[in-house]
Amino acid sequence: MTTEISLQDKIAVHASRLGPSGLSPYAPGTVGSAVAIILAPVFFMPLPIWLRVLVIAALFCWGSIQITRAEKILGSKDPGEIVLDELVGQWITILPFASLSFWWMLLAFALFRLFDITKPYPVKDSEKWLTGGWGVMIDDVLAGIYAMGCLGALHTLFA
Incomplete structure (x- = not known):
């Protein structure tokens, strides 16, 4: 017996993979974060801050x-193929900035990946706070x- 996959199921999987990003055979989380950084200057950063916060809350x-x-x-x-969470985390990293140069965006990417991979306290523990996709x-x-805190401090000191 075969089960039909509904359109809502297909949307859930496709969105969770951030399109084809999550299907990368190498470091899909890093690919998802890179896609988030590439999309941000067009779809996220031009928005006013209140709308960026709303977008992140809605995406969450x-x-x-x-x-x-x-x-x-x-x-x-x-x-590993689920990378929509990387988009949210990466956009939180750059939330306070209306624009950033290429090098600052690259640093934002690197800082987020550092904290996402190393998972310092309480990042690792937080996965258990909530169930399912919320966790x-x-x-x-x-x-x-x-990453936002570090980027903000560095930007304040060196920009």
Whole structure:
């Protein structure tokens, strides 16, 4: 017996993978973060700060629901192909900035990846605070907040 995958299931998996980004055979999380940085100057940074906060909040809620559904479909808890959480974390990293040069964007990317990969306290523990996609998302939110703090401090000192 075959089961038909609904359109909502397909959307959940595709969104959770951030399109084809999550299907990268090499470091899909890094690819997802790179896609987020590439999209940000066009779709995120031009928005006023209040709308950027709203976009992140909406992506967190909607994305958590999509990831929860995708985990069930894919049959795995937080599989590497799920990278929508990287977009949220990466955009949190650059949240306070209306624009950044290429080098500052590259630093934002590197800082987020550093905190997302090393998962300093309480980033690692936060995965257990919430269930499903909510737990997948929250650690990237915290990694993004750490990275935003570092980027902001460095930008204040050196820009």
